[in-house]
Amino acid sequence: MSRDGGTLESLEDVDQNLLLKLKGVGIESISNLATTTAPELLEDYYSTYDNTTRGIDVETISHAIVKAQQKLIEDGLLQKDFSSAENMLEVRKRLAKITTGSQSLDSFLGGGIETQALTEVAGEFGSGKSQLCYTLCATANMSDKNNGIIFVDTENTFRAERIHQIAESRGLDAEEVLRRISVCKIYYSSHLEAVVRSLAKYIEQFRARLVIIDSIISLHRAEFAGRETLAERQQRLNMLLHKLKRLAEIYNVAIVYTNQVQAQPDDFFGSSMRAAGGNIMGHASTYRIFLRKAGCNRIAIMLDSPYHEYSQVKFSIGEEGIRDLDKKDNTAAFSDAGW
Numbered sequence: 001m002s003r004d005g006g007t008l009e010s011l012e013d014v015d016q017n018l019l020l021k022l023k024g025v026g027i028e029s030i031s032n033l034a035t036t037t038a039p040e041l042l043e044d045y046y047s048t049y050d051n052t053t054r055g056i057d058v059e060t061i062s063h064a065i066v067k068a069q070q071k072l073i074e075d076g077l078l079q080k081d082f083s084s085a086e087n088m089l090e091v092r093k094r095l096a097k098i099t100t101g102s103q104s105l106d107s108f109l110g111g112g113i114e115t116q117a118l119t120e121v122a123g124e125f126g127s128g129k130s131q132l133c134y135t136l137c138a139t140a141n142m143s144d145k146n147n148g149i150i151f152v153d154t155e156n157t158f159r160a161e162r163i164h165q166i167a168e169s170r171g172l173d174a175e176e177v178l179r180r181i182s183v184c185k186i187y188y189s190s191h192l193e194a195v196v197r198s199l200a201k202y203i204e205q206f207r208a209r210l211v212i213i214d215s216i217i218s219l220h221r222a223e224f225a226g227r228e229t230l231a232e233r234q235q236r237l238n239m240l241l242h243k244l245k246r247l248a249e250i251y252n253v254a255i256v257y258t259n260q261v262q263a264q265p266d267d268f269f270g271s272s273m274r275a276a277g278g279n280i281m282g283h284a285s286t287y288r289i290f291l292r293k294a295g296c297n298r299i300a301i302m303l304d305s306p307y308h309e310y311s312q313v314k315f316s317i318g319e320e321g322i323r324d325l326d327k328k329d330n331t332a333a334f335s336d337a338g339w
């Protein structure tokens with residue numbers, strides 16, 4: 001079955017003239033249309049077409065979006081508002097898991113990083129967030145050679161040579177691994193928002209199975225620094241995260257983003273650190289993993305998950321990226337960290 005849900009023309013009961021105009025704002029497929037919201041689409045529409053050619057209202061656009069979503073539900077690509085638990089299990093069977101590079105971290109995650117989900121990786125500087133992203137780029141097992149990975153770099157820390165090293169030391173074809181990664185460097189929060197808005201198009205173009213955003217919050221945090229802009233920052237983040245959630249479900253992709261930590265007056269992790277972004281981030285992420293340094297090793301803590309217990313696991317970082325601890329380190333790691 002086509003991953004884009006088919007072309008717009010095959011959408012029944014929607015004005016063909018409208019569909020043509022939607023193409024003008026970059027909406028080419030039913031899946032892409034289904035991931036948008038009416039206000040978002042109307043805004044793109046108004047900035048593309050002038051007064052005389054508009055002739056469109058929010059109801060017409062909402063109708064088209066609903067039709068697109070219904071088509072995906074019929075095709076079994078999207079869940080209905082109410083769906084039997086058995087059906088939901090069927091949809092979950094489509095999901096794929098990507099190994100993190102460490103068996104202990106994988107089993108801690110129930111098999112690896114999941115498609116149809118948002119996985120947040122939070123932690124201090126140097127805790128291994130980017131290393132995990134790089135390792136996923138190498139380990140992601142593409143069912144099809146033409147599948148790809150989208151890497152959005154907002155901190156200017158992306159290092160192709162590090163992924164090359166990880167792939168090579170895992171005995172993979174490093175050139176092949178690098179070839180399938182499309183990197184987008186971003187310097188402004190508004191640019192990040194625009195890219196996420198167009199992400200459906202890029203997911204289709206690069207046949208992406210994995211989308212990485214390293215990090216999701218740094219630009220918004222830097223640009224909306226004061227208390228008076230906090231509400232706007234949160235609202236913008238909320239829109240980003242909702243869009244990502246729809247994309248993960250509709251395109252069956254794994255979306256992984258890193259998050260920073262901020263000092264916390266109440267001593268929650270014993271280190272006075274908490275993931276940034278407040279409740280909005282906490283509620284949007286399907287899985288929240290917190291990384292901590294533990295001597296030379298690392299500890300991952302599962303903060304929120306619909307079906308994992310609150311737990312933690314130790315792993316390490318080496319030439320091959322994320323990996324299991326050496327046996328001798330296994331007992332030492334927790335005492336290193338003061339746990």
Ligand code: ADP
Nearest residue numbers: 123124125126127128129130131132317318319
């Ligand atoms: P952040 O959480 O800030 O993104 P990183 O993921 O970049 O941090 O982690 C940086 C850490 O990864 C380094 O401090 C080092 O411990 C480890 N690391 C980076 N490259 C290598 C390598 N080639 N071999 C072993 N460890 C490495």
Ligand code: MG
Nearest residue numbers: 129130157214
């Ligand atoms: Mg980093």
